[in-house]
Amino acid sequence: MSSTSSTSSTSSPVTTGSHSAPAEAGGASKGTPRLRTRRKDVPRRPKRSILLTVLTGLILVYTVVPLLWLVISATKTQDGLANSSGLWFSHKFALWSNIHDTFTYHDGIFVRWLLNTLLYVVLGAGGATLLAILGGYALAKFKFPGKRAVFAVVIGAVAVPGTALAVPTFLMFSKMGLTDTPWAVIIPSLVSPFGLYLMWVFASEAIPTELMEAARIDGAGEIRTFFQVALPLLAPGTVTVLLFTTVATWNNYFLPLIMLKDPKWYPLTLGLDAWNSQAQTIGGDVIFNLVITGSLLTIVPLIAAFLLLQKYWQSGLAAGSVKE
Template identity: 55%
Template sequence: MTAQVIIPAAPRRKPYNRDKRRSNLLTVVMWLCALYFVVPLIWLFVSSTKDNSDLFTTFGLWFGDDFNLFANIVEVFTYQDGIYARWTLNTIFYAGVSAIGASLLATMAGYSFAKYRFPGDKALFSITLGAIMIPLTALAIPTYRLFSAGGITNTPWAVILPSLVSPFSVFLMRVYAADAVPDSLIEAARVDGAGEFRIFWQVAIRLLGPGIVTVMLFTLVATWNNYFLPLIMLNSGDLLPLTVGLAQQQATSAAGGGAQALFSTVITGSFVSIIPIIIAFLYLQRYWQTGLATGGVKE
């Protein structure tokens, strides 16, 4: 009689329950973070619908007696013969050129540090990392004196050129290019007879898309919100960006006890100024999602 060996069945795994993995504390923290970022935007929108009197007599997070959003927008674009529109065009030009130029230079530098070995590469990269620690305000006066000696102060180049150099963007692209562009793909392109510039422009740059978009958004937001550099570099009112122009309007409104009340105009102008940034983020985030989905699949 042959003995039968009974092998016990493997225990069944319990189905993954997503609700049990949820942390109440983490949920509360995330809601607090969301409120921290959303509440100022809500206040800005609500305040843009009020006139000067309602700004100081009604609750900040609720609407006033009259809805004056459209009247305030008209006032923003007609004040001083439409100087706000000029400031907007200046800001778009400064931020757009800086974002494109900075992302291109950072991508080329990061790709070179990641994929090439040359004398002094580690020393140059260490200097780049060290430059991240230097605050921009410490470089403002030397940059101004340098540009003043070159005769480019009070010109758009005085705002654009410093924005093209971003050590953090170079570091970010170096880290991203090290994994996003396989060495085997570069070697295959070289075997096929492609030169280094062709490999970069036709092969590598397509794989670096999400990183380029990240750098572009960082530079776009940084240049759009830049205040101190245009303040010391620009003197002409026709060259000012939105940040400096709105600050001057606020100073005019606060001078003399509010003799020229522009509070609602300044707040509405600030609300209108963030709309292009929101549109740019919503438009460019799809490239983030596409790049992350492509990089997360392994064959």
């Protein structure tokens, strides 16, 4: 009896324990709080600022209204400019006749001025871009004595306006006998301190040093490394500098004004100013309609260049702004 009772007493706790374990586990699972799934962060819409909207609208109006006035005025005759509103068309649409008269006036001198401007841009702005690429690449990727001094000179040259150097440049070129020649405009245009600094900064971020070392290990020389490895990576910065130098050379007015006397070498800016000044001379032709039409034709190539190269220009400006 005692062995039986002891056996039953020892077996009952085991049986009870075996049945109570799942119950305790189930109770624990019901009692514990469930983990909540984390919601994805929904991007919040930026708050609208009335002041910022008003300022943006004013800047838009300030930018678009002169361009709109130029387009509308180019469709008017000389009489239509005086007898109609500035921001509305006249009774006669004369855009095509104005364009024809602009290209044929005074034996087609406008075409000569356009070709002169293209010459100054191709040689001046193109040469300035090439020198900026070479100088920026060398300053960014090579170490040499006097590098800090060169940096200080470049920064100082960026701070000096071009008009402050126009008169000393004229005196130097007059002694060399280069005034009243295309070289008096092309040679100063080859120097672009801002383009050099921009390419310096861009090359230091866009060209990995490890990539250059790998090319050298594979047996590539410095010239081949530059043209096949570095130059393709510098394409956005190259387009950016080219746009800046092209606009600066295309709109250059003061330097040709003091360097050139022969109207055959005038750029578009100086030529249109000469047409505009005819109204103030005795017996001069009043051709404000041709001046306005010529101004419209002058800005069309710049607008087309910005629209075609906009993606390269934006990527060039954003290079180096984010550090990985």
